[in-house]
Amino acid sequence: MTELLIHETAARPTTATVSPTREPRAVRLRRAGRFALTRPGLVLSSLVVVLVVVSAFAPGLLAPADPLLGVPADKLQAPSAAHWFGTDYLGRDLYTRVVHGAALSLQATVIAVAVALVLGGLIGLLAGFVGRWVDEALMRFVDVLLAIPPLLLSLALITALGYGTLNIALAVGVASASSFARVMRSETMRVRRSTYVEAARSVGTRWWVSLARHVLPNAARPVLVLAVLEFGLAVLAVSSLSFLGYGVPPPAPEWGGLVAEGRNYLATSWWVCTMPGLTIAATVLAVNRISRALDGEWGRSR
Amino acid sequence: MTNPTARYLLRRVGLAVGVLWAAYTVSYVVLYLLPGDAVETMASGGLDGEPLGPAEMAALRARYGLDQPILVQYGKALWAALGGDFGVSVQNGQDVLSAMGDALPSTLALAGTALVLAVLLGTGLAIVATCTRSRWLRQALLSLPSLAVSLPVFLIGLLLVQAFSFGLGWFPSVGAKGPSALVLPAVTLALPLGAQVAQVLAASLDRALDEPYVTTARAKGVGRVGIHLGHALRNAALPALTVVGLLVGQLLAGTVVVETVFTRPGIGRLTVSAVSYQDIPLVQGIVVFAAAVFVAANLLVDLVYPLLDPRIAQGATR
Numbered sequence: 001m002t003e004l005l006i007h008e009t010a011a012r013p014t015t016a017t018v019s020p021t022r023e024p025r026a027v028r029l030r031r032a033g034r035f036a037l038t039r040p041g042l043v044l045s046s047l048v049v050v051l052v053v054v055s056a057f058a059p060g061l062l063a064p065a066d067p068l069l070g071v072p073a074d075k076l077q078a079p080s081a082a083h084w085f086g087t088d089y090l091g092r093d094l095y096t097r098v099v100h101g102a103a104l105s106l107q108a109t110v111i112a113v114a115v116a117l118v119l120g121g122l123i124g125l126l127a128g129f130v131g132r133w134v135d136e137a138l139m140r141f142v143d144v145l146l147a148i149p150p151l152l153l154s155l156a157l158i159t160a161l162g163y164g165t166l167n168i169a170l171a172v173g174v175a176s177a178s179s180f181a182r183v184m185r186s187e188t189m190r191v192r193r194s195t196y197v198e199a200a201r202s203v204g205t206r207w208w209v210s211l212a213r214h215v216l217p218n219a220a221r222p223v224l225v226l227a228v229l230e231f232g233l234a235v236l237a238v239s240s241l242s243f244l245g246y247g248v249p250p251p252a253p254e255w256g257g258l259v260a261e262g263r264n265y266l267a268t269s270w271w272v273c274t275m276p277g278l279t280i281a282a283t284v285l286a287v288n289r290i291s292r293a294l295d296g297e298w299g300r301s302r
Numbered sequence: 303m304t305n306p307t308a309r310y311l312l313r314r315v316g317l318a319v320g321v322l323w324a325a326y327t328v329s330y331v332v333l334y335l336l337p338g339d340a341v342e343t344m345a346s347g348g349l350d351g352e353p354l355g356p357a358e359m360a361a362l363r364a365r366y367g368l369d370q371p372i373l374v375q376y377g378k379a380l381w382a383a384l385g386g387d388f389g390v391s392v393q394n395g396q397d398v399l400s401a402m403g404d405a406l407p408s409t410l411a412l413a414g415t416a417l418v419l420a421v422l423l424g425t426g427l428a429i430v431a432t433c434t435r436s437r438w439l440r441q442a443l444l445s446l447p448s449l450a451v452s453l454p455v456f457l458i459g460l461l462l463v464q465a466f467s468f469g470l471g472w473f474p475s476v477g478a479k480g481p482s483a484l485v486l487p488a489v490t491l492a493l494p495l496g497a498q499v500a501q502v503l504a505a506s507l508d509r510a511l512d513e514p515y516v517t518t519a520r521a522k523g524v525g526r527v528g529i530h531l532g533h534a535l536r537n538a539a540l541p542a543l544t545v546v547g548l549l550v551g552q553l554l555a556g557t558v559v560v561e562t563v564f565t566r567p568g569i570g571r572l573t574v575s576a577v578s579y580q581d582i583p584l585v586q587g588i589v590v591f592a593a594a595v596f597v598a599a600n601l602l603v604d605l606v607y608p609l610l611d612p613r614i615a616q617g618a619t620r
Contacts, residue, residue, distance in 0.1 A: 147322075151555035240454060243559070259456060
């Protein structure tokens with residue numbers, strides 16, 4: 001899903017700007033090149049996200065060693081050419097563990113955002129399209145979800161569901177569905193009043209057809225931008241829960257868990273929790289930068 | 303004048319009570335109905351412990367009244383909660399409310415300090431960033447908040463501990479003894495919140511500075527700082543105040559992570575142990591408490607609005 005979103009940095013604006021005079025390919029390419037060159041931060045962010053995605057799907061490419069196997073003689077070594085991020089208390093290479101930990105952390109994040117997107121999107125779509133008391137009831141429900149701090153709602157869900165990466169993902173997803181519901185609702189209400197939906201209805205299109213064919217595609221864009229932004233927040237929420245110890249049990253690496261493992265060696269070996277922590281921070285920063293670019297920077301740049 | 307204001311207040315209080323009831327219901331559904339069998343969950347002795355036998359489970363079920371129809375259970379639980387009885391903790395049989403009461407003072411000190419710090423930091427940064435004439439300084443200051451909200455809270459805490467406890471040795475890294483142990487946790491908690499205050503306030507200050515009354519004030523010869531503090535800030539304060547109200551919820555959630563990082567006693571640590579033990583009554587008590595604090599804070603913000611902008615109370619009666 002992340003991969004898809006990155007491609008969309010370049011691809012979506014062209015579909016969004018289907019104007020009568022479409023730019024020729026060469027012009028568009030040059031514009032994209034200029035857009036990227038004037039934004040080194042965005043290029044760097046894309047690179048970080050690509051690296052994270054690669055390490056999630058093919059960790060062997062970036063770190064061929066076994067993340068669970070340590071050399072006790074090399075324990076707690078500072079970052080060096082041999083161990084980029086240093087080693088932990090069992091002599092395991094931290095870089096390898098961070099790369100292999102991306103799979104679980106990213107998996108949880110993607111599931112969380114997907115759950116939030118589908119759940120919140122459906123609530124918002126229904127509320128915005130049907131209106132009246134359905135809208136009123138659903139939005140009151142969303143207000144209540146907003147009154148319980150997301151982390152505590154997640155913790156309540158984990159209490160009920162139990163530990164594990166999947167449960168963390170579900171808990172974070174449900175807790176962050178409300179913002180999707182709000183945006184989806186306002187977008188649906190905007191689109192519903194537009195002329196083409198009215199026209200579709202007047203020629204006798206059934207309501208679910210016009211919902212699927214006209215309202216949903218046109219209301220989806222801001223929701224997708226929000227999804228990228230929520231992706232960064234979900235990385236933070238998932239890593240917080242795994243830092244608190246509700247993720248996978250110890251030997252398997254997971255970003256938040258790696259930081260928690262390093263806490264005991266903080267006084268002597270700063271790298272054990274700092275390196276995984278900075279990886280999380282870099283991922284979130286990169287995703288946030290990309291979401292800002294998606295949120296209209298391209299459109300304004302012409 | 304008093305009439306619209308009174309009606310505005312009454313409406314807000316009614317809304318707050320409604321949200322609180324609904325939050326109780328949501329937490330009840332999540333904690334008691336979602337697991338399928340709450341007794342089995344609680345009796346399993348937490349996620350790390352030994353399970354109980356069937357006879358003990360039946361006794362537990364009867365004790366918590368969980369052998370009755372769901373609606374009856376819910377009604378009884380809600381009635382008891384109204385009287386302040388959230389049941390007893392599964393871990394040690396302590397009353398939920400008193401367990402939370404024991405943990406509260408430490409958390410209150412932490413959260414209160416952090417909130418004050420966050421507002422001061424956020425306001426200061428926003429004012430300096432919008433006031434300065436240097437483009438470079440403005441850009442640098444305004445990029446700080448988005449950096450701060452991208453860092454995981456636990457990383458901020460651990461980095462501060464490395465620098466100020468182990469590096470410089472100024473503050474203790476763990477515990478809650480004395481005011482010096484409060485500094486690092488409070489700063490950790492305040493940084494992401496202050497960043498959000500700064501973001502909103504800077505944006506609304508920029509908007510306020512475009513208003514005609516600012517041009518008028520400038521034409522009358524009011525200085526840059528005078529315009530900022532005397533004219534723009536009060537008008538720009540409303541959105542920032544709203545954010546502060548919303549941040550109070552995050553503040554409580556933040557204590558969960560911060561108290562874990564700094565091994566401080568308090569509501570946050572209580573939450574972590576309650577979740578690990580699947581202590582359903584305690585978790586519910588904490589969730590409802592958090593919702594109550596959030597609702598109360600936002601009610602307070604709603605009550606302050608008309609003082610800052612009298613039009614709001616007038617408009618509320620429409």
